[in-house]
Amino acid sequence: MTEQERLEEFEARIAQGDKIEPGDWMPDLYRKQLIRLIHQHANSEIMGALPEGTWIPYAPTFKRKLALMAKVQDEVGHAQLLYRAAETLGKSREAMVEELLSGQSKYSNVFNYPCETWADIGIIGWLIDGAAIINQTLMAEGSYGPYARALKRICLEEAFHIKQGYDIIITLMNGTPQQWAMVQDALNRWWWPIIMFFGPHDKASVHTATLQRWGVKPKTNDEQRQEFLRKFVPKIWELGLTLPDPDLHIDEAGEVHFTDPDWAIFYAVINGGGPMGPERLAVRRLSYQEGAWVRRALAGRPVAAVA
Numbered sequence: 127m128t129e130q131e132r133l134e135e136f137e138a139r140i141a142q143g144d145k146i147e148p149g150d151w152m153p154d155l156y157r158k159q160l161i162r163l164i165h166q167h168a169n170s171e172i173m174g175a176l177p178e179g180t181w182i183p184y185a186p187t188f189k190r191k192l193a194l195m196a197k198v199q200d201e202v203g204h205a206q207l208l209y210r211a212a213e214t215l216g217k218s219r220e221a222m223v224e225e226l227l228s229g230q231s232k233y234s235n236v237f238n239y240p241c242e243t244w245a246d247i248g249i250i251g252w253l254i255d256g257a258a259i260i261n262q263t264l265m266a267e268g269s270y271g272p273y274a275r276a277l278k279r280i281c282l283e284e285a286f287h288i289k290q291g292y293d294i295i296i297t298l299m300n301g302t303p304q305q306w307a308m309v310q311d312a313l314n315r316w317w318w319p320i321i322m323f324f325g326p327h328d329k330a331s332v333h334t335a336t337l338q339r340w341g342v343k344p345k346t347n348d349e350q351r352q353e354f355l356r357k358f359v360p361k362i363w364e365l366g367l368t369l370p371d372p373d374l375h376i377d378e379a380g381e382v383h384f385t386d387p388d389w390a391i392f393y394a395v396i397n398g399g400g401p402m403g404p405e406r407l408a409v410r411r412l413s414y415q416e417g418a419w420v421r422r423a424l425a426g427r428p429v430a431a432v433a
C-alpha cells in the first residue's frame with residue numbers, strides 16, 4: 127500500500143467509529159499529537175494531586191480526611207493509567223516524567239494556584255472535576271483505544287469527586303456566615319483559572335484542527351467551555367453565590383456570555399510562571415527523588431546503590 131492508501135484506510139476506519147489500537151498503522155502526526163495530549167493530561171493528574179494533597183493533614187473531620195485521601199489517590203491513579211496509555215505510543219514513562227520535572231512539558235493551568243482555605247477543596251472537587259468531566263466524557267469517545275478506555279474509567283471516578291466537592295460546598299454554606307464567605311471567596315479566586323481550563327479560544331488554538339480531523343477531540347475548546355458554563359452557572363446562582371464577572375449573562379437561547387479573561391496570564395501560567403508553579407514542580411521533583419529506591423526495588427536492582 128502507498129502512504130496515501132494507508133492514510134485513506136486509517137481515516138475511513140475513524141469515520142466508521144473504529145478504535146485505533148497500539149499496533150495499528152497511524153500517521154506520525156497522529157502519534158505525536160496523542161503523545162503530547164495524553165502526556166500533558168497525565169502530568170495534570172499527578173500535579174493536580176498536589177493542591178488538594180496539601181489539605182489532607184488539615185481536613186476538618188476524620189471522614190472528610192478519608193474522602194480527600196481517596197480522591198487524591200484516584201488522581202494519582204489517573205496519572206498512572208494515562209502515562210501507561212501514552213507509553214503504548216512509544217514514549218517511555220521515564221522520558222515523560224523527566225520532561226515534566228524539567229519544565230519542558232505542560233500541565234493544566236489550574237494546578238498552579240494556591241489552595242488557601244478548606245473551601246478551595248470544595249471548589250476544586252465541584253467545579254474543576256466538573257470541568258474535567260465535561261472534557262473527558264467527550265474525549266472518551268475519541269479514536270485512540272487505550273486513551274478512550276482509560277478515560278471511561280477516569281470519568282466514573284471524577285463523577286464521585288464532583289459529589290465530594292459539592293457536599294463540602296453545601297456543608298460550608300449551611301454553616302456560619304464566615305464559612306459561607308469562604309466559599310464565595312474561593313469561587314472568586316478560582317473562577318478565571320477555571321474559565322481558562324478549556325484552553326485558548328478556538329481562533330488561537332494550535333492543535334484543535336488536527337485533533338478534530340482524526341477524531342481525538344470531538345468538540346472545540348470554546349464549545350467545551352460553553353457546555354461547562356451552561357451546566358454550572360445556573361447551579362452556582364441557585365446556591366446564591368455570585369460570579370466575579372459583572373457582564374456574565376445567559377441569553378434567551380441559553381448561551382452564556384462572559385468577559386474574556388486575560389490570556390496573557392494564561393500563557394504565563396502554563397509556561398511555568400504561575401503563582402505556585404515553581405513550588406509544585408519542586409515538590410514533584412523531591413517526591414520523584416525520594417521514590418527512586420522503590421523504582422529500583424521494583425526493577426530488581428540493588429536498593430543500596432541509590433545515592
Ligand code: FAQ
Nearest residue numbers: 167170174201233234235258323324325331332333334396
Ligand atoms: N493548561 O491548541 P490548544 C483534571 C496548551 S485533568 C495548560 O487549544 P489542545 C483532573 C496546549 O497544551 C486536566 N496548557 O491545545 C483533575 C497547547 O500547548 P503545546 C487536564 C494548556 O491540546 C481534577 C497550547 O496551550 N485535562 O483536571 C491548557 O488542542 C481535579 C495551545 O492549546 C486534559 O489534559 C490548559 N488548561 O487543547 C485532577 C484533558 N489549555 O502543547 C486533580 C485532555 C491549552 O502546543 C484535581 N486535553 N493548553 O505546548 C485536552 O482536552 C486538550 O489538550 C485541551 C487543550 C482542551 C486542554
